[in-house]
Amino acid sequence: MRSLRLLLPAAALLAATLALVSVTHGQARTPVTLIVTGGTVITEDAARRVIPSGAVAINHDVIVAVDTAEAIGAKFEGAEVIDARGQVVLPGLVNTHGHAAMVLYRGLGSDLALMDWLNNYIFPAEKKTVSPDFVRVGTRLAALEMIESGTTTFTDMYYFESDVAEATRESGLRAVLGESVIKFPVADAATPEEGLARAEAFIEQWRNDPLITPAVAPHSPYTLEPGTLKAVRALANKYDVPMLIHLAETQDEVKQIDARFHMSPTKFLESLGVWNGKSVAAHAVWVDDADMDILAKRGVGLSHNPESNMKLASGTAPVLKWLAHGIHAGIGTDGAASNNDLDMFEAMRVTAFLHKLANMDPRAMPASLALDLATRGGADVLGMGQKIGSLEVGKQADVITVTMDGARQTPVYDPIAQLVYVNRGDDVRNTIVAGKVLMRDRQVTTLRRADVLRDARAMAERVRSAVK
Amino acid sequence: MRSLRLLLPAAALLAATLALVSVTHGQARTPVTLIVTGGTVITEDAARRVIPSGAVAINHDVIVAVDTAEAIGAKFEGAEVIDARGQVVLPGLVNTHGHAAMVLYRGLGSDLALMDWLNNYIFPAEKKTVSPDFVRVGTRLAALEMIESGTTTFTDMYYFESDVAEATRESGLRAVLGESVIKFPVADAATPEEGLARAEAFIEQWRNDPLITPAVAPHSPYTLEPGTLKAVRALANKYDVPMLIHLAETQDEVKQIDARFHMSPTKFLESLGVWNGKSVAAHAVWVDDADMDILAKRGVGLSHNPESNMKLASGTAPVLKWLAHGIHAGIGTDGAASNNDLDMFEAMRVTAFLHKLANMDPRAMPASLALDLATRGGADVLGMGQKIGSLEVGKQADVITVTMDGARQTPVYDPIAQLVYVNRGDDVRNTIVAGKVLMRDRQVTTLRRADVLRDARAMAERVRSAVK
Numbered sequence: 001m002r003s004l005r006l007l008l009p010a011a012a013l014l015a016a017t018l019a020l021v022s023v024t025h026g027q028a029r030t031p032v033t034l035i036v037t038g039g040t041v042i043t044e045d046a047a048r049r050v051i052p053s054g055a056v057a058i059n060h061d062v063i064v065a066v067d068t069a070e071a072i073g074a075k076f077e078g079a080e081v082i083d084a085r086g087q088v089v090l091p092g093l094v095n096t097h098g099h100a101a102m103v104l105y106r107g108l109g110s111d112l113a114l115m116d117w118l119n120n121y122i123f124p125a126e127k128k129t130v131s132p133d134f135v136r137v138g139t140r141l142a143a144l145e146m147i148e149s150g151t152t153t154f155t156d157m158y159y160f161e162s163d164v165a166e167a168t169r170e171s172g173l174r175a176v177l178g179e180s181v182i183k184f185p186v187a188d189a190a191t192p193e194e195g196l197a198r199a200e201a202f203i204e205q206w207r208n209d210p211l212i213t214p215a216v217a218p219h220s221p222y223t224l225e226p227g228t229l230k231a232v233r234a235l236a237n238k239y240d241v242p243m244l245i246h247l248a249e250t251q252d253e254v255k256q257i258d259a260r261f262h263m264s265p266t267k268f269l270e271s272l273g274v275w276n277g278k279s280v281a282a283h284a285v286w287v288d289d290a291d292m293d294i295l296a297k298r299g300v301g302l303s304h305n306p307e308s309n310m311k312l313a314s315g316t317a318p319v320l321k322w323l324a325h326g327i328h329a330g331i332g333t334d335g336a337a338s339n340n341d342l343d344m345f346e347a348m349r350v351t352a353f354l355h356k357l358a359n360m361d362p363r364a365m366p367a368s369l370a371l372d373l374a375t376r377g378g379a380d381v382l383g384m385g386q387k388i389g390s391l392e393v394g395k396q397a398d399v400i401t402v403t404m405d406g407a408r409q410t411p412v413y414d415p416i417a418q419l420v421y422v423n424r425g426d427d428v429r430n431t432i433v434a435g436k437v438l439m440r441d442r443q444v445t446t447l448r449r450a451d452v453l454r455d456a457r458a459m460a461e462r463v464r465s466a467v468k
Numbered sequence: 469m470r471s472l473r474l475l476l477p478a479a480a481l482l483a484a485t486l487a488l489v490s491v492t493h494g495q496a497r498t499p500v501t502l503i504v505t506g507g508t509v510i511t512e513d514a515a516r517r518v519i520p521s522g523a524v525a526i527n528h529d530v531i532v533a534v535d536t537a538e539a540i541g542a543k544f545e546g547a548e549v550i551d552a553r554g555q556v557v558l559p560g561l562v563n564t565h566g567h568a569a570m571v572l573y574r575g576l577g578s579d580l581a582l583m584d585w586l587n588n589y590i591f592p593a594e595k596k597t598v599s600p601d602f603v604r605v606g607t608r609l610a611a612l613e614m615i616e617s618g619t620t621t622f623t624d625m626y627y628f629e630s631d632v633a634e635a636t637r638e639s640g641l642r643a644v645l646g647e648s649v650i651k652f653p654v655a656d657a658a659t660p661e662e663g664l665a666r667a668e669a670f671i672e673q674w675r676n677d678p679l680i681t682p683a684v685a686p687h688s689p690y691t692l693e694p695g696t697l698k699a700v701r702a703l704a705n706k707y708d709v710p711m712l713i714h715l716a717e718t719q720d721e722v723k724q725i726d727a728r729f730h731m732s733p734t735k736f737l738e739s740l741g742v743w744n745g746k747s748v749a750a751h752a753v754w755v756d757d758a759d760m761d762i763l764a765k766r767g768v769g770l771s772h773n774p775e776s777n778m779k780l781a782s783g784t785a786p787v788l789k790w791l792a793h794g795i796h797a798g799i800g801t802d803g804a805a806s807n808n809d810l811d812m813f814e815a816m817r818v819t820a821f822l823h824k825l826a827n828m829d830p831r832a833m834p835a836s837l838a839l840d841l842a843t844r845g846g847a848d849v850l851g852m853g854q855k856i857g858s859l860e861v862g863k864q865a866d867v868i869t870v871t872m873d874g875a876r877q878t879p880v881y882d883p884i885a886q887l888v889y890v891n892r893g894d895d896v897r898n899t900i901v902a903g904k905v906l907m908r909d910r911q912v913t914t915l916r917r918a919d920v921l922r923d924a925r926a927m928a929e930r931v932r933s934a935v936k
Contacts, residue, residue, distance in 0.1 A: 110885040111834035145875040310821035311889070313830045340889040341876045353778035353818070362781045366579035407612040408809045408893070410921050411928030417578035421779070421808040425876070426894055453878050460879030
């Protein structure tokens with residue numbers, strides 16, 4: 001029951017149709033590298049235009065036209081054509097927070113109290129296993145999962161970030177990668193100063209990459225001293241790169257900062273000038289109106305991670321209030337150790353469910369808003385709103401196609417409701433980043449699937465030994 | 469990357485191994501109809517035994533042995549053998565609440581206030597479209613989705629229930645089917661008296677069926693008069709069948725019953741003697757300790773529907789309190805109009821997430837408890853705990869096998885955490901009910917998939933016209 005196929009007969013038929021149109025109009029069609037045609041195109045543009053039988057024309061890395069399949073067929077000739085009939089075509093999903101390599105700890109020590117889990121599973125495992133090789137193997141596995149589930153841009157806060165970047169480049173994904181800075185000795189730095197130096201070297205090395213935005217990632221307000229937090233901001237501003245940070249995730253964090261500084265975490269960072277530049281903060285569960293005023297004024301992008309916040313019992317972030325304050329908001333999966341997967345479709349669904357319940361109103365977070373957050377919203381959070389997040393002429397060609405023809409998806413009355421309430425990553429059939437097809441009809445083109453899984457399973461043996 | 473195959477070479481190899489074992493032991497092996505072998509068997513028995521390389525021997529409809537693959541291979545010879553290596557084998561999932569045919573309204577009028585949705589979408593659609601043909605087409609689609617997602621027993625409250633039963637019989641699923649009784653004119657009854665008569669005829673007709681348990685389904689305390697509620701109980705007790713009812717789903721319901729009867733919905737039904745017999749109540753979001761004492765004392769089974777309760781913003785059912793009161797609890801998806809699918813894996817996951825958050829404790833609802841609720845708990849709710857809900861000798865052979873080898877499932881440290889936090893219905897590869905293989909390596913054997921989808925899409929056209 002696959003409705004998308006790269007069948008020769010279909011391609012031939014299309015070519016014939018295009019040729020006919022061409023002859024009819026008596027004009028040459030413009031050659032482009034790729035056309036995705038025939039699906040319901042959900043543009044996520046400012047007007048939220050949906051084109052029932054639409055197409056996207058792509059030349060190299062850029063979208064050159066978004067229109068009806070007929071109009072695109074008349075004007076353009078694609079070197080490659082993806083037949084998306086019976087599918088939905090939409091901007092690739094933007095995951096605004098996570099720790100990619102932690103897929104290698106997926107499901108390790110579930111259902112424990114937070115400190116028990118961290119102290120007896122995650123920290124010992126990280127201490128004994130995190131290495132350049134580990135993060136490469138883990139990032140490849142995460143990239144495979146993300147490509148297979150329709151994420152085209154992801155955000156990372158972890159260690160050995162230059163190795164994360166190498167593995168990400170192999171995969172073809174777009175990413176914002178933040179080298180961690182934290183006050184404890186960690187796998188790639190004995191001190192925060194070493195972390196800062198490593199972050200600077202990483203930024204220097206990657207700052208001109210077309211797909212990878214290097215960043216610096218101070219872990220959180222409660223795991224760094226004021227001086228280091230200021231130094232992190234200075235470093236980010238020196239290179240005009242984003243700072244990625246965990247913020248106000250738990251009540252405990254709020255208590256700790258209050259006990260030391262008599263302020264909320266948000267105000268504490270404001271008092272240090274840490275928000276004076278590009279910033280992405282994850283969670284922001286425990287923020288009040290004054291905090292949100294600061295975050296809005298400073299243009300901080302916030303990443304909502306509903307599955308992690310539920311599974312770890314952190315609380316319910318006031319996402320509708322974030323939006324009412326004019327804050328840029330997106331969705332993240334967090335690391336797979338606390339979720340336990342990287343499926344942004346599920347993250348959209350849980351976002352919608354959670355805020356309907358939290359607001360006791362089924363209208364509170366409609367499917368269309370959850371989709372906005374996972375696409376254009378996420379792009380804005382990462383400061384990339386001009387470049388990605390919607391299907392519009394001139395933007396980067398980050399596009400996914402999604403099937404709608406399974407039993408559990410039948411019938412379709414409202415494609416956006418279906419995307420958010422029924423679909424899953426597994427329904428994605430094609431994943432395109434910067435015009436390059438990373439997955440074609442469920443076959444990932446950039447990573448060798450069997451090798452990635454084999455290496456991950458071998459690495460998992462080391463993790464098992466580490467937590468014994 | 470499919471680890472399960474019914475390959476002839478593998479079967480031949482297994483047969484050879486079995487023969488060898490037989491010769492070695494010098495004794496004949498007992499012939500059985502089906503062996504599922506080689507997977508991690510999660511029994512869900514009283515000891516929650518997990519057998520890493522296990523097998524289940526099935527003869528006709530009954531489980532005759534659960535042991536290591538080696539021990540089963542030495543003792544039994546299967547007419548059919550399912551190779552479940554690399555998979556998890558567990559009891560089929562039990563969906564304790566739903567409206568199967570409402571899959572035909574999947575996603576219709578999403579994100580609206582409850583009464584707007586019901587009055588402008590669901591009720592007009594039901595008025596114009598519900599018919600014997602509609603419920604057959606809808607139930608077949610729902611059954612296809614349920615078989616494909618590992619549900620082996622489902623619960624239904626709808627109209628034309630004898631047609632639902634016919635379609636269910638075709639599918640091979642096990643079900644508790646309740647003919648609706650409600651005070652308003654509905655598709656199959658102009659009055660509640662007609663509904664009662666239809667329910668009695670339905671029970672008479674189906675009460676000796678091996679897989680279908682007929683039941684009577686009074687809609688709710690607020691949509692029936694006291695006299696009818698008493699009559700419903702009398703009818704259920706006359707035939708010793710369950711009564712299925714919606715209970716305390718919304719605060720509004722509680723207010724309505726309080727305004728008329730100055731009691732909670734649970735106490736109102738208790739005052740009428742409605743709980744004196746087999747009963748399954750769905751939702752029970754707004755119940756207090758006194759209500760739960762009554763429900764425990766009367767042995768009422770409760771169905772928790774977290775996705776529906778979140779999406780419709782009904783509230784958070786106090787499931788841990790239900791359990792503390794000794795109430796039988798299971799999980800349901802509710803109808804696909806309000807969920808929007810019938811995937812019990814997702815229902816397990818959201819159950820775990822929701823109660824961790826509601827109790828602000830990540831230990832509150834571990835994966836193992838969510839799995840209990842979806843299997844043995846659900847069986848108890850339906851009064852079928854002696855018959856289904858675990859893999860034990862003498863129980864009905866309702867068994868599913870689930871893959872664990874995708875990128876998003878790698879690595880596996882804890883199969884139960886993986887089942888609940890990562891897996892989805894699509895990961896189910898084999899679905900067996902009463903020893904009959906309803907889905908073999910993703911191919912449904914009892915329903916013609918293409919026909920089911922075609923009929924559903926045709927029926928959806930009528931629905932579209934009805935709500936225009």
